[in-house]
Amino acid sequence: MDVKLFLEKERRLVDRALSARLPQKGDCPETLRRAMAYAVMSGGKRIRPILARAACVAVGGKAAWADAPACAVEMIHAYSLVHDDLPCMDDDALRRGKPTCHVKFGEANALLAGDALLTLAFGVLSEWKKNESAKSLAIGWLAEAAGMNGMVGGQVLDLAGTTRSANLAGLRSVHSRKTGALIAASARLGALAGGGSRSQIARLFEYGKNLGFLFQIVDDILDGDGCVKILGIEAAKKLASKTASRAKRQLHSLGNRAGHLSRLTDYVLNRSS
């Protein structure tokens, strides 16, 4: 299947799964419900949940088995954007061409909508129809990826200016936390959802780490920032294609079932926005 068609179809399925797990009218105060929906249902690329679903398929599961962790990860991603956009952080008024959550609902409501989404992510996992021991692994992995030594830790380092270090290892250590950890967790959780063996889960986690790094290098290439400033554009492009190969190497033993992941890797490598 053409990768664009595949991604469009996946996005629709992910959006449906997210809508079903967000609060419905009457489940909570209406302003909060609207702010949470606004933050989540505003047209992201859905890379993380699609990755979770594809990793689930790669170990022999059905994509929908991964819907609970896929939605949990996307809610974490969405909350992090809402908090990132706040005046005390990046102070952004627009995201994807639309007013940011705090511009639309006020700062306090945006802050609280972010808090509610982060909380709901764990609530969604606790309600996952899955054996209890996998559930509690998943919750631990998500907390690890999203928390103090994962995404939030990366944001703190980024704030402190560690990203402006002129050294690739320093840059990578920030990005592996700030964006990489949640992308890697998506693959890991998807493989768990699909009933993968320990070694398959470990391999897909490694795949996810490489994909997360690839994502960042390509961002830097598109923005002329970060590793492009350190390495120059040509070396950055080489690093991107080397990282894509490294990611794909983890897929070999999984055979055809990993086809979606392979296409997703190419998409991330070749994306132009």
Next chain:
Amino acid sequence: MDVKLFLEKERRLVDRALSARLPQKGDCPETLRRAMAYAVMSGGKRIRPILARAACVAVGGKAAWADAPACAVEMIHAYSLVHDDLPCMDDDALRRGKPTCHVKFGEANALLAGDALLTLAFGVLSEWKKNESAKSLAIGWLAEAAGMNGMVGGQVLDLAGTTRSANLAGLRSVHSRKTGALIAASARLGALAGGGSRSQIARLFEYGKNLGFLFQIVDDILDGDGCVKILGIEAAKKLASKTASRAKRQLHSLGNRAGHLSRLTDYVLNRSS
């Protein structure tokens, strides 16, 4: 044992359990570690974790069995205070006589420390040495109490001015979410930790709801606010003692083991700060 001595001893044990579960040096970026510790280890009353431990004892467990959920609940409470104090919310510069977290570490770091504490609360529960099905119940209950129709939902209603309604039912519906839900969850989680039966857990949950309401009435009596404005001081005092009796009624069938909870109820009823 005298209730003050009991509470002091409990506070020391809770503080030790919290310290052990907060990040240690090297576990995450140092600024974040310090901001998280500052938010949690700054001398609160520890009502919620003490309540969880006492509910655990009330169903025949050892208090320490409840340490993981007790710490998780206290981390949620601490994060909510950090976010509440931010300029876009209550804009408070002092808490318990000390500079608030954002005054000390900057707004962005305080925001992120709150996010990290909320995430860590679920991480702590995922690592709880407890059977998996109790763990996943606990995680669901905590998410419910802390999230969109619990604490965060109550904050949104409070922001929208619903608290200023001149009607006791309206006021109670905000407070049952904003402060009541997490207090009630503490008792519920403690009873679960102690291996209580379904009906014991339900009874202690009901106890916790009454204790949460009592806590709020006494706050209002001390501040001359909320239900005192609606009912007048005398009726508010009567409501407090009636609510304390209602709470204690849930304890009858538990016998002497519920002694700590009974003393805790009296403490909340008679506290003067």
